[in-house]
Amino acid sequence: MGNCQVTFLPHNRAITVPEGESLIRAAMQAGVHINASCGGEGVCAKCRVQIEKGTVTGGLSDRFSAEEAQRGCRLACQARIGGDVTVRVPVESAIDRIVFDKQFTPRRTARIRQMNFESLKERGLFIPPVEKTYLELPLPDAQNNMPDVTRLIEYLKLQGNEHKLEMTIPVIRRLPSILRENQFKATVTLVRPVRDDGKTLITNIQAGDTTAENYAIALDIGTTTIYAQLIDLSSGESLAEAGDFNGQISYGEDVISRIIYAEKPGGLETLQKTVVATINKVLGIIIKQAGVSRQNISTITMAGNTTMTQLLLAIDPRYLRRSPYVPASTLYPPFQAHTIGIDLDEHVIALLYPAIASYVGGDIVAGIMGTGLYRDDELTLFLDIGTNAEIVIGNKDWLACTACSAGPAFEGGGIEFGMRASTGAIEDFSIDPVTYEPMLVTIGDVRPKGICGSGLINMVALMFETGVINNRGKFNRDHGTKRIRANRGIWEFVLAWKDETQIGRDITLSEIDIDNLIRAKGAVYSGCMTLLEEVGLSMDAIERIILAGGFGSYIDLEKAMTIGLLPEIDPDRVIFIGNGSLMGARMSSLTNRIRKDVVEVTKRMTNFELSETPSYMDHYVAAMFIPHTEIEKFPGVKRRIKAWKDLQAIPGR
């Protein structure tokens, strides 16, 4: 399927989208507002547009007259783009085209960047942490009957210039028979030490030449989901990837409830076994998908937050949730994966990403390592936003981190119609600056069921820019729209009328919902501010933002800046890395450079406990506005507010 150019009139705004995309999503992406409430099911029939050139499929409605249909009337939510198209959007006011051009900003999500194997090689950072070497040993005879281990190690010393070798007992156990299986031709797996003066471990021996097959597993152990990748260590490619819900969810949704469960008799053991069961399930899937033999899996690298890490190792997590929030350890030594129940062969060595603090865990460290920000010059803000937000600021010279409780707003929690990002969630939003009619885009293009995090941010941002709410998140009660109303004393905005929804009730956004979002974004922003202040810098110093975690992928950067979740920065300098934990695990499967560096990084990353930093509360209070008390820091927002005002002031409407 090719790409098509879609031109919207009267805006005269063009965008390139894949063939088959719906017109309404193309419009949203282009920053073109079209009234639409029913999420694409065609029931509201508000999103009528006219195709002036090119072809679309679908989008006809029995509400159109034959003549209308004939001259190109279609429902934007149901019409799919079939080639280059020119579409006219009916506007209810005589808005100058020039204003349109100034006004609308196309939806802008972060660039996705993933480190890869080739870039590692190019940058000279590729040091294989696990290698296979094929050996053809001289056969033993009466004159040379040295022990099997000695024969092998001497050969590696002389032929491979390998030193400080150590063979594990399980390998020694298999050595005599494996060597004799194929005339002393065999392949050994060498696991490199993390410290330069450490030992190289010989962890596996296989008959014949198996060097072509050498695999690693990268594993992200999330509180909610567990993802695994199977990586070919020769090519650096990911051969398979799978994920599943962490079985521990049955014992509590968040880390705190898991810790509480772990404190019950037998609870820790249950949680440990449960997470391992999920891991084994996911591993089973990727190993089957990739069609590789378990014998050829050499290593597994895992990353998870501090609670997940301690639960995986059956380390009592009770002190993680009690002041002064002390984790058991940062670094964990490598260990045999099977010893904790992971269904991999005895030879597989597991590496676990170190944590920094109780609420800045191995998942964050993995993101830092995987992005390489610890080696870069640019001062970077690394953000992983969920119920907890982890914040890292730094570069090659210094690193500071903290965590704050953002509350569940970004995941749809604490919002009356909030929901997780699943089918029926309003994920994108636009509003007519004059009529205040909304344009809703839902996941799955179905009638709305609720609002997910990214939708929430977009709503609040646009409502603020267009003056629907003020900088404290209160509705302008004077707007002449029935969508703004008081409901049992609480002001709200009706996003979709009950007939347009799946739930048979009006879906609204209330001042309480907005307040929750402000608190959440205020917590994150003031966390960043506090961290910067502690190192003597201000927000202007940030040269780059890296977003990690599922949330970051859907965020409209401009909107996130409008509400003051992110500082204002050129969107080109915002990078989205997706699952940073999995990425870091993959990267350190590929190069020992990262495994070596991580020890250093954990040492130089300073953790700040916000609750112990007096200025945090001041920053928090200052951040309880949209975008912030100091709007001067957000010139873009100011500019956009002005543009909306100009638009709204055009006479003749």
Place this chain on the structure above:
Amino acid sequence: MGNCQVTFLPHNRAITVPEGESLIRAAMQAGVHINASCGGEGVCAKCRVQIEKGTVTGGLSDRFSAEEAQRGCRLACQARIGGDVTVRVPVESAIDRIVFDKQFTPRRTARIRQMNFESLKERGLFIPPVEKTYLELPLPDAQNNMPDVTRLIEYLKLQGNEHKLEMTIPVIRRLPSILRENQFKATVTLVRPVRDDGKTLITNIQAGDTTAENYAIALDIGTTTIYAQLIDLSSGESLAEAGDFNGQISYGEDVISRIIYAEKPGGLETLQKTVVATINKVLGIIIKQAGVSRQNISTITMAGNTTMTQLLLAIDPRYLRRSPYVPASTLYPPFQAHTIGIDLDEHVIALLYPAIASYVGGDIVAGIMGTGLYRDDELTLFLDIGTNAEIVIGNKDWLACTACSAGPAFEGGGIEFGMRASTGAIEDFSIDPVTYEPMLVTIGDVRPKGICGSGLINMVALMFETGVINNRGKFNRDHGTKRIRANRGIWEFVLAWKDETQIGRDITLSEIDIDNLIRAKGAVYSGCMTLLEEVGLSMDAIERIILAGGFGSYIDLEKAMTIGLLPEIDPDRVIFIGNGSLMGARMSSLTNRIRKDVVEVTKRMTNFELSETPSYMDHYVAAMFIPHTEIEKFPGVKRRIKAWKDLQAIPGR
């Protein structure tokens, strides 16, 4: 009980023995012959002596007249020494006292030497391999909430100048609760690395101060018996020791039959579990005896021959018994003892003595390390004699070793009336040079049942010196004694007539028995010769002999030289160390110096396979004489033969 001086007349030979010793054993030790066949039960009544001064208890017989009893007649085998005594032995010939003085050599066993803790300290070799350190850590608070592991390690770095520390996951698992049990006052166990640049492992954490209790276990895993010692690491003292038969005996008496059993389906697992069961039983005994807590046992050091080592670790031993006799490994890495089923706490690290070759195992290396011969100037012959004899020759500059099959003669096997050294075994022997009447001393002072190894050597030596047999082990058929007789064509010597025995049959020593002993001693001696020749030396170069193993403790050194088992050397230069394997295990529990050195020692110890050394057969043929074809090498034997001849030639007998 004090010591008493016993003077024998007419020999005028005095000896000091403990009060309560039997007269006949005192005589044997003094080299005084008294006819005696019944082993001390009083039935033969041949061992009549007369007490001239002092007191003995017991030894009266109804065969004595009242007058005889009155003037001091006693049976030497039953009379026990009660103070300084002068005893007259009836001699049947007019032998000059001066000849006696020249003739008899007191029984001379090797000096016992055991290395000890004090000598290690004096020699500056004491480097504790496992230490406990008591810590009073600063309590965590909001300003200092570093992880528990970091807190502990930082403290050890700053306060203890400890570096390169690594904590095992089981310790991390226990750390949070143990630290909080006693206000962050705790004791850690530090296991030092074998390599100088290695890591110090933190293997245990205990609440409060437990530094006073730090124990090690030394374990000798013999084919027949398993011995263990529990050692106090503060004082170096052994608090308890116990042994038991290796349960694997049910599956075969010697290593070869064990290997054959291990090759059967499930055999290896059975043997592994069986030896571990015996180990656990013995450990249970010593831990109970010493009354220590398992929590305070920090380490176990084990030594065994190559087969025992491989069976312990469940490493297929089949190639040990097949040419070219290749063991799996020499060195084994340290491991957690509980992982192979040993009933010690999870934190206990096991060290296994490395082997040199299939038939020179960790038990021998332990002996070499424990005696310190690898650090000495003197060129030493180290011998561990059993069914297999292991031979090490060397000093601080070089070490060569080999093993030979001596056959079971030294353990009483292949000898018609041979038996193990247990009750009823003739363990010592003397013979009247004129009448050829024997003097038998049995284990347990009971009527004889058979002959054990030391008895056999003494018999053959004295029979050779007194001309009863010639240098090919054939009886002088012309002696006028009915004790020398042909039995179904095979010549033999009657040691005890059937009425004097427990078995109701004459106990004899045949030419076939003697031939078996000659083959056994010939194998050992020619092994030593071959080893020396391979390094360009001859037997004269040997400056010291160290005997290890149970056999060595009973050996009469002069007799062993007479038969040509040992080269002639000043008996003062022969040392007996007892169980060298256990001693080495104990010594390396006490000092890391040995643990470090052993790696080097295994590298510089050259193993020679006798079957692959052409000169071995020549040396063997030359050693098939008593003492050897080259009797010039045995001037002492020549001298003694001459003295006996002179004695036998005294006229008037």
